[in-house]
Amino acid sequence: MTSRSTEKSAAASSATHTATVSKTPSPDRIRRAPKVLLHDHLDGGLRPGTVVELARETGYGDLPETDADLLGTWFRQAADSGSLERYLETFSHTVGVMQTRDALVRVAAECAEDLAEDGVVYAEVRYAPEQHLEKGLTLEEVVEAVNEGFREGERRARENGHRIRVGALLTAMRHAARSLEIAELANRYRDLGVVGFDIAGAEAGYPPTRHLDAFEYLKRENNHFTIHAGEAFGLPSIWQALQWCGADRLGHGVRIIDDIQVHEDGSVKLGRLASYVRDKRIPLELCPSSNLQTGAADSYADHPIGLLRRLHFRATVNTDNRLMSHTSMSREFEHLVEAFGYTLDDMQWFSVNAMKSAFIPFDERLAMINDVIKPGYAELKSEWLFQQTASTSGSSESEG
């Protein structure tokens, strides 16, 4: 890969541009900018204090720490450790405290609240219903509890002056054999808070083609689905997800970079699969911080999102697991602004891309873009005009 020098010069020219028009967004503007999130795991985004309280309330005794701050640090360090066992252990604790109706309602409500507080206006949050049955809940009860929580969180956010809409994606686990059952569940609740379906879990040894009956069922039902593919595994995983399974979006899909050659002179050649992904506007649910933790990229500046954005792939920015990656949508954008010199225009491009790729109906997506996202960015982008007015007024006579 020889894309780095090109990325740097792109960032430099962008920085020159922003210096004259003051468009480099501050952390405050990044937070206030309307953002769209397509790839976020419910069991990867709990507040550490909530994990501690739910463990106490539900009698879960396996937490490694019972102090909220120490537990938050433990989650980050375990996820950063490079050990798959420790990384997976983090989810055994969050899933472990999400086994009752009340716990699911609370976690979902806080998820919607936290995202809204961070400036997210639309989110699709995923979870695997089959992982929440240990204490006797049925699959339907799990879905209804999470839906109730999302509605409660949307309501609380509104009271705090934030507007957010949250849709659920039902995930089936790659290593399990319940994918058709979960796909049917997603279909049953499709107009009742669930907007689509997903397959997650270890890619190695569990190709998505094992779940073809679930995908074929969803296609016959005209329903939507995304597949975790091309995160740790390379192009064959992406190819299978698209050409065998028919995924609408790629969960991660970051390894599509393996099918793109960047030459010394900066010219770029796309392979057949990368061309297909770009030509068909297949959305890539990119998760920069998560990818750094799993070793898919060495630094934000080296993350393929810079090149994919430049080549106009349908790239989107996502959090994956906010607790384990100690991140938020604003943090993801702060890192990208620093690495690539992105402006509010770039943020708007990613947000519109994500909204176009959402699983809600077309007219609602369009209304979110035209009535929420674009006006939000226009407001932020116009602020510099008035700041300039404020800083020059009083220092010299007006020109009358």
Ligand SMILES: [Zn+2]
């Ligand atoms: Zn994920």
